[in-house]
Amino acid sequence: MNRIALLCLLSFMPTRGFAAKWYKGNTHVHTVLCGHADSTPEVVAQWYHDRGYNFLVLSEHNKFIDPATVKLSGEIRDDFLLVPGEEITGGRNNGSIHFTAMNTSRLVPWDFRDKNRSVVMQKYVDETEKAGGTNILNHPIYSRTVQVHEIAPVKRLYMFELYNAHPGVHNFGTAHHISTEQLWDALLEKGMTLYGVSSDDAHKLKKWGEKENNPGRGWVMVNSEELSSDAITKAMLRGDFYSSSGVMLEELVRGTNSIELSVNEDETACELASEFLFGRPVKKGKVGTTIEFIGPGGEVVKTVQGTTAKCEAKRAYLRAKVTHRVKNQDGSLREYYAWTQPVFTDGR
Ligand SMILES: [Zn+2]
Ligand SMILES: [Zn+2]
Numbered sequence: 001m002n003r004i005a006l007l008c009l010l011s012f013m014p015t016r017g018f019a020a021k022w023y024k025g026n027t028h029v030h031t032v033l034c035g036h037a038d039s040t041p042e043v044v045a046q047w048y049h050d051r052g053y054n055f056l057v058l059s060e061h062n063k064f065i066d067p068a069t070v071k072l073s074g075e076i077r078d079d080f081l082l083v084p085g086e087e088i089t090g091g092r093n094n095g096s097i098h099f100t101a102m103n104t105s106r107l108v109p110w111d112f113r114d115k116n117r118s119v120v121m122q123k124y125v126d127e128t129e130k131a132g133g134t135n136i137l138n139h140p141i142y143s144r145t146v147q148v149h150e151i152a153p154v155k156r157l158y159m160f161e162l163y164n165a166h167p168g169v170h171n172f173g174t175a176h177h178i179s180t181e182q183l184w185d186a187l188l189e190k191g192m193t194l195y196g197v198s199s200d201d202a203h204k205l206k207k208w209g210e211k212e213n214n215p216g217r218g219w220v221m222v223n224s225e226e227l228s229s230d231a232i233t234k235a236m237l238r239g240d241f242y243s244s245s246g247v248m249l250e251e252l253v254r255g256t257n258s259i260e261l262s263v264n265e266d267e268t269a270c271e272l273a274s275e276f277l278f279g280r281p282v283k284k285g286k287v288g289t290t291i292e293f294i295g296p297g298g299e300v301v302k303t304v305q306g307t308t309a310k311c312e313a314k315r316a317y318l319r320a321k322v323t324h325r326v327k328n329q330d331g332s333l334r335e336y337y338a339w340t341q342p343v344f345t346d347g348r
Pocket of ligand 1: 087098138139
C-alpha cells in the first residue's frame, strides 16, 4: 500500500476515545424521493458514512426526511450523524429560490408567491426558524441568478453556497454574472454577516464521471465541541468552519482581528487522490499552494506562496482563500480550494 492510500485509510478510521474537534460534512444531496436522483436515502447516507464524513443533510426538494427512518447497514460508526433538513425549493412563481433548511423538526412550507425575491427569501428564513432550524441560500448562480440587491435586505440569513459542486452551477461566474466570491464580498461589504458553504448537491451515485453530478466534491469542515445537530448548526452560525473543494487545513485560528492558518498537505494529498474529485480546470498559473487574504471589495491584501500564513484585518472584515494548483500528466492545470469564514472588526 502506498503512503497516500495508507493515510487516506487512517483518516477514514473512527476517532473513538478522542473528542474530535473538526467534523467533515455535506449539507446538500438528493435521493430518489425527488424523482430525478438515482439512489435511496439509505444508499446516499451509506455512501457518505463509508467515506469518512461525520455529518450529512439529506436535503430533498420540499420533502423532510426524518433521519430516524434512514437505516444504515454494517458496522455503523458512532461519529456519523444525519442532520434533519430539506431543500426548500421555490419554482418560478416563488422566484426560483432554493434554500437548505437544516436542523429542522418538520417540513417547512415553501409556496410563497411574491414578485419580490427578497420577500420570498425572508419568508423562507422566518418559516425555517419556526421549524427550529437555520438556512443556507443555495447555488445563487444557477438557472435564475440571485442578485446582491435581492439578498442584502434578507434578515437573519447567515449562510450561502459559495461552492456548489453540481456541474451545472456557475460558482466562478458567467459572461452575465459575477462569481459567488464577488457576490460574497459585495454582501459582506454591505454589512451582512454571511458565511460561505461548500456542498455537493449530488443527484447521481450510479453513473460516475467528471461531468456527472456525483458526491465527494464539496464539503465543510466544522469545528464543534460535539457532533450533534444543534452543536454543528451553532458552530456554523458562529462561522467556526471552513469550506473545501479539496484543500484541507492543519490549523485555522480566526482571532478577533486576524486569521492564521496552515495547510495539511497529507490530508490534501489524500483528498486529491479521490477518484470523485476533479478540480477546476484553469488555463494558466504556477503549480503549488497560494494563500490569499481578502478584504472589502474583494481586495487581496496579502498573498503568500506556501502553506502557512497569518494576516491582520485592517478594514471591516478579512477572509482567507487557499488555492492549490496541480499539473496533470496531460499538462492540464486544475485548482482546488479552501475558504475560511471572515473575521469582522466592525462589531457585527
Ligand atoms: Zn437547488
Ligand atoms: Zn439541490
